[in-house]
Amino acid sequence: MMEKTLRKPARSSHASWQPMAIMRKFLMAGILLATGALCMMGKAGVTVLAALTPAAALGKKIFSDRDLSASGKMACATCHDPRYAYGPPNGSAVQYGGPDLKSPGYRAVPSLRYILNYVPVWTHVLATNPIEQLTESDEAPAGGFTWDGRYNSPHAQAILPFFSPAEMDNRNVNDLARKLSQATYAGDFRAVFGSDIFDHPALAVEKATLALEQFEFQDESFHPYTSKFDKWLDGKAALTPQELHGKQLFDDPNGGNCASCHVDEAGANGAHPIFTDFQFEALGVPRNNEIPWNANPHYYDLGLCGPFRTDAASKDLSNCGLFRTPTLRNTAIRQVFFHNGRFHSLREALRFYVERDTNPEKWYPAGPGGKTEKFNDLPPQYRRNVDTTDAPLDRSPGQAPAWTEQNIDDVIAFLKTLDDQDVVDKESSSSSPIVAQH
Numbered sequence: 001m002m003e004k005t006l007r008k009p010a011r012s013s014h015a016s017w018q019p020m021a022i023m024r025k026f027l028m029a030g031i032l033l034a035t036g037a038l039c040m041m042g043k044a045g046v047t048v049l050a051a052l053t054p055a056a057a058l059g060k061k062i063f064s065d066r067d068l069s070a071s072g073k074m075a076c077a078t079c080h081d082p083r084y085a086y087g088p089p090n091g092s093a094v095q096y097g098g099p100d101l102k103s104p105g106y107r108a109v110p111s112l113r114y115i116l117n118y119v120p121v122w123t124h125v126l127a128t129n130p131i132e133q134l135t136e137s138d139e140a141p142a143g144g145f146t147w148d149g150r151y152n153s154p155h156a157q158a159i160l161p162f163f164s165p166a167e168m169d170n171r172n173v174n175d176l177a178r179k180l181s182q183a184t185y186a187g188d189f190r191a192v193f194g195s196d197i198f199d200h201p202a203l204a205v206e207k208a209t210l211a212l213e214q215f216e217f218q219d220e221s222f223h224p225y226t227s228k229f230d231k232w233l234d235g236k237a238a239l240t241p242q243e244l245h246g247k248q249l250f251d252d253p254n255g256g257n258c259a260s261c262h263v264d265e266a267g268a269n270g271a272h273p274i275f276t277d278f279q280f281e282a283l284g285v286p287r288n289n290e291i292p293w294n295a296n297p298h299y300y301d302l303g304l305c306g307p308f309r310t311d312a313a314s315k316d317l318s319n320c321g322l323f324r325t326p327t328l329r330n331t332a333i334r335q336v337f338f339h340n341g342r343f344h345s346l347r348e349a350l351r352f353y354v355e356r357d358t359n360p361e362k363w364y365p366a367g368p369g370g371k372t373e374k375f376n377d378l379p380p381q382y383r384r385n386v387d388t389t390d391a392p393l394d395r396s397p398g399q400a401p402a403w404t405e406q407n408i409d410d411v412i413a414f415l416k417t418l419d420d421q422d423v424v425d426k427e428s429s430s431s432s433p434i435v436a437q438h
C-alpha cells in the first residue's frame, strides 16, 4: 500500500526546493490569477462595477432577510455578519439555528470576505503510475466551497443554509418560495426573474441562490482591500518594524512557514494575496467539547471524508481529517479559530502551531495509560493523515517551539495589519471591544 506521505506533496521548505514542487506552486498561482482576472474584483486594475446588477441588489436583500427562516430570526447575515467581515459575531464554536434557534451547527462560521471570487473548483489529481507517485507529482486536494470543499459554487452552497435544520430550516422549496413571494422585494424578484417566477417554486429558489451569488461576487463589501497591509503593498502605508518582523517570521520556511499555505505575496499581475492556497490539510486540531455533537464519542468531523461530504473523494481514507486552508484576512477579529472553533484567541491558535509537537501535553488530554492522546479529534486510524512534515509541525518533544512569546506578539501585530478599515474602526469605536482579549 502506498503511504500517504509519498503521494502527497509536502510543503516544507525542503520539498518546495524540488523543481516539481516549484512548478506546482507556479501552476497553482497561475490558476488563481487566471480565476482572479476573470472576476471583477481583483485588486489589480480589473473592472469594478459602479453599481450592483439588479440580481445582485436583490441578493443583498435576501442575504439579510430573517423572514426566510423557520425561526423568523435567522438570515445569512446572522452568521456571516457584515460588521465582522462576514464572519461570526460572537465566540460560539458553532452557531445555533432551527425553529427556536436551539439546534447546534457543526462547524465554525468562516468569513466570506475575499475568497469567494477565487475559490478554484474542487480538484484532486491523483498520479496513476507508481513512479509519478514516488516523485510526488500528485496535486494536494484543493478548491470547492466550505471547509470540506463539497460545493463548486456559492449558489450551490446557498441551498445548505436555507434548508439545514440547524440553520434557516425551511421544509422544502415550496416553503421557501412562498416566503420569497411574500417578501417586501417580491416585486423586484418578479421584475428580475419573470412575472410568473413564483409559479415555479424550485426555479424561484434557484434564482434566489443565483442572486445571492451575484451579491457576494459583486458587492465591494466582500472585497474591500482597505487593510493596512493592502495600503503597504500599494506603497501608501509603512509597516512598523514589529509588523515587518512578524511578516518575516510568518514567511520563514524553516520557522513559521505560514506563507507556504497562507500565501502572502502579490501575484504577477499585482493582485493582492488572500492568504490561502485553497489546499486541504489535516492539522490535528484538538477535539472541542463545546460542540454538542462531540458529546457522542463516536461522532467525528472528518472533513474531506465526511460526514457531510459523500462523493468519491470522501471514500479516500487518506482524506480523513483534511480541511480547506482558510484566509487569514480579518482573522485577528475572530473569536473562534479552526473548523471546530477550538480556540478563542489568535494567540492560542498561534501557540498551538508552534507547541503542538514540542509540548503536546498542553494541547491534548491524557489517554488510557496516561499517554498524551495526540490528534484526539480523529479516530486513531486516521491520525497518520495529520501533517507532521511541514515546518513548524515537524518538531518533537524536547525541541524548542519555532517561536517565542515575543515572536508570537510580532506575528499577531502583522496579522492585525490584515484587518480591513471598517473592522478596525468598529473595534476602536466600540465601548466593548469586539476582539477577545488575548
Ligand code: HEC
Residues within 6 Å of the ligand: 063, 074, 075, 076, 077, 078, 079, 080, 095, 096, 097, 105, 106, 107, 108, 109, 110, 111, 112, 115, 116, 119, 144, 145, 146, 147, 148, 154, 157, 158, 161, 162, 166, 167, 168, 212, 308
Ligand atoms: C447558522 C449559521 C449560518 C447561516 C445562517 C448561514 N451560514 Fe453560511 N456558513 C456557515 C458555516 C458553519 C459554514 C461552513 C460550512 C461547512 O464547512 O460545512 C458556512 C459556509 C458558507 C459559505 C462557504 C464559504 C467558504 O469558505 O467556502 C458560503 C458561500 C456561505 N456560507 C454563504 C451563506 C449564505 C448565502 C447564507 C444564507 C442563505 C448562509 N451562508 C447562511 C454558517 C451559516
Ligand code: HEC
Residues within 6 Å of the ligand: 011, 110, 250, 256, 257, 258, 259, 260, 261, 262, 279, 280, 281, 282, 283, 284, 285, 323, 324, 325, 326, 327, 328, 331, 334, 336, 337, 338, 339, 340, 346, 349, 350, 353, 354, 387, 390, 391, 392, 411
Ligand atoms: C500546511 C499548510 C498550513 C501551514 C504551514 C499553516 N497553516 Fe494555518 N491553516 C491551515 C489549515 C488547513 C487550517 C484549517 C485547519 C482546520 O480547521 O482543521 C488553518 C487555519 C489557520 C488559522 C485559523 C483561521 C480561522 O479562520 O479559523 C489560523 C489563525 C492560522 N491557520 C494561522 C497560521 C499561522 C500563523 C501559520 C504559521 C505558523 C500557519 N497557519 C501555517 C493550513 C496551514
